Amino acid sequence: MPTFSTVAVAATAAFLCLSAAAQAGCTVPTNASAMQQELLSNLNAERQARGLPALALSAKLDKAAQGHACDNARRKSISHTSSDGGTLKTRLRKAGYAFRTAAENTGRGFASGTRAVQWWMNSPKHKDNILLRKAREVGVGIAVSPAPDNKLHWIIVVGASK
Template sequence: MRILTVLILSMFALVGCGGSDGGSGNSSTSHNGSSVSNGGSSERPTTEDSGQTTGGSSGSGSTGTGTGSNTGGSNTGSSDQTGTGSDTGSSDQSMADEMLAAVNAARAQGQDCGGTWMPAVAPLTWDATLEQTAFLHSSDMANYDYFSHTGLNGSSPSQRVTEQGYSWRTVGENIAAGQKTVSAVMQGWLESPGHCKNIMNGSFTQMGAASDTNSGSTYGIYWTQVFASPK
């Protein structure tokens, strides 16, 4: 069984379970691909959650305000992300070390995720394939100035992971935009109940993350975390 959990966070305009002035929304998805979403936007941080998806392999599931059923036998997404923005994001080893350390520090202590105590869980290991997957999506968002789990080419998080050659059992994604540092984006995620739970999810064993920048885009910097456990 595969489980897909998708969460998003933005510094300036977000939708989700955190709630805020100006609009909020929640999304949940069942194994049959149904989705319920209340849209909205805000000048202050909120979050969006989606439910979990089960299936035999990564197929043509839908993402964005919810994740559809991934029951296909092959991946149909593509990653022709060739924008013209600047590729100067924090995708180097220093960022990787800092992000992994921050995530594992949170997992080691346990976290109060919006009133739900998530106990300490095992540390994650860094995976270069998941890092590459994260960078491609951050770069796509930065270069083409959008903010979504759905790639410009229509790809879902699970499709992007599969396309990079990672055979997964569980996979999840966090995205964010506007935060300038690892500590800032981690603080935002940990203060959001849904994102906090994703970081503390004991079913994940590996992760990768990256950011990319484009001064001409809406938020300037775009972050992606990808969590997974291999088959």
């Protein structure tokens, strides 16, 4: 069970990741930390309902997810391929995350983390990613596409480090 200090460190890491995204010209919702926590709560509820362990926030996975959310938002895309041709594996390497297993979900237009998880759970491939048995950590990226689109872009990256 996470301790207060573990949660505080994860929340601080998430805030720093979101702050860096904002400085890089990416629009991040002002309540992104609360949105991230809502999404994480829903992910873990789905996992725990099936006897799977809860996912802990990972600063490195957050970095990979947030960078890709910003990239997708700029392009108004839900692609798993970055604008520079990078893949999930490439993004994880750049974030310094050595992994045994990893998977990614992307989404666009969901008004809340709850809605994103509901949609993903109704899509077999996305559901498989959320319920990935070996996953122990998650990163969450949230960004807003430029006006007049102004859609929320959601990325989760689940994984298990080496």
